[in-house]
């Protein structure tokens with residue numbers, strides 16, 4: 247099993263969620279996060295003084311899937327979360343050792 | 359109209375106008391809250407709320423007597439607690455009583471007091487914005503009391519209470535209070551901001567300037583619109599009589615100056631700051647309103663537009679200079695709006711008055727009187743309010759601790775938050791393991807995710 251953590255633009259969350267559901271993802275976790283990439287945030291002005299916004303609002307999607315679904319899922323996220331402009335985000339893939347479904351006690355892929 | 363009907367109509371107008379001015383408290387509260395940080399919202403709201411209560415008591419006990427009671431050129435010396443002879447609504451020669459300075463308006467004494475009270479409250483609330491996000495709540499309350507009990511009434515007596523400025527050969531003219539209300543509030547705000555010092559981290563040791571964005575521009579905008587509305591009581595109400603021609607002229611002058619101030623501040627911030635900053639647009643509207651307040655009865659419509667337009671430019675420049683060059687921390691721009699434009703508007707009466715205005719061929723006499731009034735009241739309020747702030751600093755202390763300022767005055771001063779995070783449900787209310795499970799199983803699957 248693999249866990250995909252992807253950081254995306256907040257307004258594209260719905261599109262990404264739908265794409266993942268279409269390929270058969272049955273659960274995911276979403277968190278509002280803040281972060282910066284290579285451009286290191288941006289500047290705004292207030293009453294004539296500039297200030298830096300170091301951390302931009304993003305959404306983190308965490309989804310754990312069977313190994314064979316990985317490429318399909320990465321593809322789905324990359325296609326739907328991409329605008330082509332700076333700040334589209336990242337997709338991180340991590341190994342997952344075990345999953346337990348709390349209500350039933352099922353383990354492994356069955357528990358997803 | 360017979361005499362009784364005249365009194366009724368005038369009184370209705372004065373009371374309605376006073377209610378509009380009272381509502382400006384809501385405007386000030388929303389504007390200041392919006393332009394300050396979320397962690398200080400309760401404190402800002404509390405200051406703006408109690409200040410009118412403080413003003414009400416202070417003005418009743420001594421303020422009104424000092425301002426309008428008969429006395430000498432420098433202060434009224436009678437009429438404490440609104441006590442003393444008075445046969446209002448009799449006017450002029452027919453008036454007998456101790457509040458002679460107000461014998462020109464044919465309304466009952468209580469109406470005169472109520473109308474003057476809401477003005478006193480406005481002067482006090484102006485201070486709040488400039489000292490926001492760092493002042494001790496108790497010291498703000500005490501300062502407000504002294505301002506409305508003593509400082510505002512003495513300055514007001516000079517100009518409106520038959521004092522020496524009103525007795526100049528060309529009397530000092532300030533119809534609805536660009537100086538008496540707005541500059542007095544503004545001078546007190548300036549001394550407060552100076553003696554308190556800037557908010558933590560506002561100015562870096564390396565000369566850097568850190569803006570502190572307001573947390574809710576919707577509230578700030580609503581507050582400014584409420585103030586604009588309130589000004590239709592503030593200026594037209596200062597006729598203190600239902601004089602059809604005058605109240606409509608004043609209302610229109612007031613509105614046009616606000617419009618011009620709004621647009622010129624928009625343009626100025628667009629050009630100077632590259633983007634039309636909403637907080638500047640709001641300040642510009644208020645600047646136009648403050649500036650037209652002194653001369654709204656005395657200038658023509660085109661002059662009102664010019665006065666407002668100049669105010670719109672002035673306020674943006676003033677905010678930038680005060681914040682970035684003078685490094686005086688004024689979170690809402692109260693000094694730029696009320697002091698700078700209070701001075702400008704008062705001066706503008708000398709320049710633009712239809713009768714006697716310098717630019718309309720009336721000579722310099724009016725302008726000279728205006729400058730004398732601006733300087734005298736500035737010196738009075740600057741000196742006395744500095745002394746009061748310093749005295750408070752030595753006794754109660756005027757500034758919250760660094761720790762409290764960092765955490766927010768809401769928890770520090772009031773032990774509560776404006777926007778608390780929702781509490782978790784109490785432990786007992788959570789379903790017990792067994793019954794909870796059964797309940798969950800019984801529900802349709804979709805509900806459980």
Ligand SMILES: Nc1ncnc2c1ncn2[C@@H]1O[C@H](COP(=O)(O)OP(=O)(O)OP(=O)(O)O)[C@@H](O)[C@H]1O
Pocket residue numbers: 253279280281282283284285302304331332333334335336
């Ligand atoms: N190396 C990283 N580790 C953790 N989070 C990251 C990393 N890089 C980016 N992020 C997260 O992803 C968000 C979006 O990053 P962003 O797309 O701007 O990356 P980038 O490398 O600057 O790419 P681009 O040049 O396309 O903008 C960041 O705000 C941050 O939350």
Ligand SMILES: [Mg+2]
Pocket residue numbers: 282283284285286332333334
């Ligand atoms: Mg980037």
